[in-house]
Amino acid sequence: MSPKVFVKEEKAQVQTPSLKASALSSSYSQYLVKFQSLIALFILCLIISLLSDKFLTVANGWNVMRQISVNICISVGMTLVVLTAGIDLSVGSVLALCGAITAGLLKFGIELPSQDLFIGFTLLGAVMAGMLTGTLLGTFNGWTITRxxxxxxxxxxxxxxxxRGLTMLYTKGFPISGLGADFAYIGTGWLLGIPVPVWISGVIVVMAVILTNKTRLGRYIYAIGGNESAARLSGININKVKTTVYAIAGGLAAIGGIIVTSRLDSAQPNAGISYELDAIAAVVIGGTSLxxxxxxxxxxxQGAIIIGVLNNGLVLLNVSPFWQQVVKGLVILLAVIIDKANSKSE
Known part of the structure; x- marks a missing residue:
């Protein structure tokens, strides 16, 4: 009996280094997966800074932050949707419609000649109307999907x-401009040395982090995306949660539309085209599974920052807008491939 015991102990000693190596390799790969977005961002910034001396300037930095603020608003809502294994392709058009409605109500109000009635809107009233429009459209998305x-x-x-059609009908195909200094402050103003859009997107991010990590709704969102059948059997109201998520996504798209309209001092009928692609790219690059x-x-x-830096770098390098679309498409494809590879390795 004793020789057998001795042999087993010897085998265990021989296998121990390989087990340690496997554990180290596994932890190293997990580390890379966890920080892959930050690593990609660092490499991207390094390459662009070497190719353009305008990239690492304070003015350009704030410009990038202003640009990504809109995408962050949309992408946060898109993240909640994707976490439930859904998708929202309407956010760009919702952004345009809500921006147009906000601008139109602020400038023209509502006039009913047959009733000899005119309803004017304050800045707050017009903004709330735009956000309500986005929330209702998002609710309609959720209702259609669940019902x-x-x-x-x-x-x-x-x-x-x-x-998009309603936007064209409301604006008659023409921009709504000249919206006043108070409204322009939303998209171009500064507060405590930081652009107002950055403050708005920052508040949205903080609220979304609390929602996903600290609330029952957040747990339900992850549960539905992980296994919808199990979530239903555990008593979660699937339809209610999904409708709420799409409503939030619509409301956040409306906020993005208000920021864009304010920055331009004009509601453009074709605003928001392809914004949904940037939002989906930010979500996937950021590690959220489709x-x-x-x-x-x-x-x-992090994904939104990468997309913003990429867009800014391509502009600084005078890359053709057509090639910019090609590059962004390849980045999205690469991110999805990495996501699938990570899912298989888990």
Missing amino acids: FKVPPFVATLAVLTIA SGGRGSILGTV
């Missing part, structure tokens, strides 16, 4: 077309 079991891709694609149930708001913020 009629329409795939999110199809339902939100339909609302994308509807909202299958749902895995991801974080802070990861999406």
Whole structure:
């Protein structure tokens, strides 16, 4: 008996270094996956700074932060949707419609000649009306998806077309400009040395982090994305949670539209085109799985920064807008491939 015991102990001693090496390799790969967005951002900034001396300037830094503020607003809502294994393609058109409605109510109000009635709107009233419009459109998305079991891709694609058409009808195809200094402050003003849009997006991020990490709704969102059948059996109201998530996404798209309209001092009928692609790119690059149930708001913020830096760098390097679309498409594809590879390794 004793020789057998001795042999087993010897085998265990021989296997121990390989087990340690495997554990170290596993922890190293997990470390890379966890910080892959930050590593990619660092490499991207390094390359652009070497190619352009205008990149690492304070003015350009604030410019990038202003630009990504809008994408962060949209991407945070998109993250909540994707965490439930959904998608929202309508956010760009919702952004345009809500910006147009806010601008139109602020400048023209509502006039009913047949009733000899005119309703004027304050700045707060116009902004609230724009946010309400976005929330209602998002609620309509959620209701269509949950009530009629329409795939999110199809339902939100339909609302994308509807909202874009309504924008054209409301504006008659012309910009609504000259909205006043108070409204312009939302998109161009400064508060305590920081641009107002950055403050707005920062508050949204903080609230979203609290929602996903500290509330029951946040736990339900992850549960539905992880396993919808199990979530339903555990008593979670799937339809209510999904409708709420799409409503939040619509409201945040409206905030993005208000910021864009304020920055331009004009509501453009074609505003927000392809914004949904940048939002989806930020979500995927930030590590949120398109299958749902895995991801974080802070990861999406990192993804939005990467997209913003990439856009800014391509402009500084005078890259053709057509090639910019090609590059962004390749980045999205690479991010999805990495996501799938990480899912298989888990």
